[in-house]
Amino acid sequence: MLETKDHILKTAFILFLKKGYKAVTMQDLEKETGLTKGAFYHYFKGKEEIFIEVIDKYHLSKKAYSISELDDHSSLSEFIHSQIEDIILRVKDLRHLADISNPDPFFISLILEARKYYPGFTEKTKISSKATVLIWENKIKHAQGNHEIRSDIDPEIMAETMISIGMSMFKYLMINESPEFAIDILKRQFDQVYKLIKI
Numbered sequence: 001m002l003e004t005k006d007h008i009l010k011t012a013f014i015l016f017l018k019k020g021y022k023a024v025t026m027q028d029l030e031k032e033t034g035l036t037k038g039a040f041y042h043y044f045k046g047k048e049e050i051f052i053e054v055i056d057k058y059h060l061s062k063k064a065y066s067i068s069e070l071d072d073h074s075s076l077s078e079f080i081h082s083q084i085e086d087i088i089l090r091v092k093d094l095r096h097l098a099d100i101s102n103p104d105p106f107f108i109s110l111i112l113e114a115r116k117y118y119p120g121f122t123e124k125t126k127i128s129s130k131a132t133v134l135i136w137e138n139k140i141k142h143a144q145g146n147h148e149i150r151s152d153i154d155p156e157i158m159a160e161t162m163i164s165i166g167m168s169m170f171k172y173l174m175i176n177e178s179p180e181f182a183i184d185i186l187k188r189q190f191d192q193v194y195k196l197i198k199i
């Protein structure tokens with residue numbers, strides 16, 4: 001039963017990526033999953049419900065940080081490296097799953113559609129963003145306490161700065177630069193900021 005639901009979500013995710021939420025019909029979903037209408041409606045009431053679960057599974061849950069990272073005593077340098085590795089893994093996962101040569105711009109478009117067609121998406125994103133800022137802030141404060149970075153750095157502003165740098169890679173993906181190029185720029189930006197703030 002769970003395998004069938006996962007099959008529906010994966011198939012729907014690929015369809016939404018390729019065609020966009022509005023263009024995908026229930027008939028498309030039924031055809032691509034190979035399920036009858038009755039079997040399909042056993043799992044989902046309609047397209048919006050599927051879309052919400054797709055966004056939850058392939059975007060919001062992927063963004064979620066483990067709360068245990070708040071108690072992790074790794075250095076800020078190690079934390080930055082782990083964030084880059086996490087982005088690399090997510091990009092690889094998307095490329096493997098999506099069955100499209102360059103899925104990144106399509107994925108970004110899908111997230112923009114979620115703002116319009118997923119009730120409560122903006123609020124969930126705000127909660128997730130606040131949690132991410134808090135994790136970065138705590139890492140920065142921890143690094144200051146360990147004399148790894150300068151004490152005159154504002155942890156909240158630096159947290160927002162690091163997150164903004166992370167998001168900047170999407171501009172390269174939107175103009176069809178390779179993920180490898182975008183990640184290389186991201187690494188260099190993070191390294192440059194770290195050099196400026198370390199003791």
